[in-house]
Amino acid sequence: MDLKRMDLNLLVAFDALMTDRSVTKAAERLNIGQSAMSSTLGRLRKLLGDPILVREGRTMVSTPLSESLVEPVRDALSRIELLFQHRGFDPATDQRTFSIIATDRTTLTFLHPLINGLHREAPNVRLQITPPSTDYATRLQRGEADVMIIPREVFAEHRRFPHAVLYQDRFVCAVDAANTEVGESITLEQFSTLPYLATDAPGAPSLAELQLDFLGVARNTHVTAGFGLANWLIRDGALITLIHERLARVIDFDNSLRLLDPPIELQPITEILVWTPRSDRDPGNRWLRDRLLQLAADQP
Incomplete structure (x- = not known):
């Protein structure tokens, strides 16, 4: 391969195609027309002697050769970018x-x-x-x-x-400020019997819930929801929950929560x-x- 005759923009196109596995999305990423990207894919196929992406059903699948080139090409592009960033970065003026x-x-x-x-x-x-x-x-x-x-x-x-x-960031137990079932501290028995709001992360239980499961701590779970809803769901009610202390301090803008140490030792995140x-x-x-x-x- 004669590097003097090679268009380095093909590397940029290759990276976009392998990132999106789609001619349409790669064209959108590079702000060019779909026909231009299809033409570029043809040039890449000729250059490498490989189809690069092949259609299987409704999706495009990369070939073993193109997959093996993903990291080297991205590394090369990063190094090229660094060549033009030698002057440093000025946050006051740079875009x-x-x-x-x-x-x-x-x-x-x-x-x-x-x-x-x-x-x-x-x-x-x-x-x-x-x-x-x-x-x-x-x-x-x-x-x-x-x-x-x-x-x-x-x-x-x-x-x-x-x-x-x-x-x-440690976990704290949060209750409504007017909750008369809980005083300035909470016992393990109260924690296990009072109606409980279980928290989750996207697609999985939260680290708090995983630790409670590992420790075998029983909960009277009435609701499962994300951390950000805790302030609203336990307000004016009997629900208790575990929440990150930083988040609790931020969302408790009207002092509607009472934050307590959990009755069991939990590892912080x-x-x-x-x-x-x-x-x-x-x-x-x-x-x-x-x-x-x-x-x-x-x-x-």
Whole structure:
């Protein structure tokens, strides 16, 4: 292959095609027409002597050769980007959109101060925050996100990635402030017999519920819902629940909750910041990571 005659834009197109596994979506990602992307796919097939993507039913499936080229091509593109970012990153003037994988809870309790101050500190920087669906690790590896904030206890493979600890958050027991069934503390018997609001994460029980199951703690579960609904569902009623302390402090804007130590010892969650080796030296990514680490250090 004569590299002098090769169009490096084909690498960008290849990366888009392998990310989306769709000519239409890849064209939308690169802001070009579908016919132009189809033509580019034809050029890639001729260049590599491989179909790259083949149709199986209603989906496009990658070939073994194209799959083997995904990481090398993405690594090459990242290195090319770094060549043009040697001057560093100036948040006061540079334009960039950063993608962050984080839960709504993390956005509300941790990222909110960064969001509020961004227009002053980095007026041309935009944030795109998306929840951690089941493919969060793959999305990070593919370069679809710059960083990810996630509990270390959830992400078993975090050691394969560069990462740093941001903060810990403990679980507290929350009841309505006017709940006469509970005083300034709660016993294990009360916890097991009073009507209970079980909390869940997207598609799975929360870490609090998993710990209670592991410890064999009985609950009189009346409702199962997300953390963000706790303030509204236990208000003016007899329900009790376990909730992250940071979230409880944020959502209890009218002092309608009473926060108590749980009657059993529960391990806190440890939120970590995760990125990829190829973005480790990227000045913009480094600025974002440093800003998040400083934000964690500044928060009580």
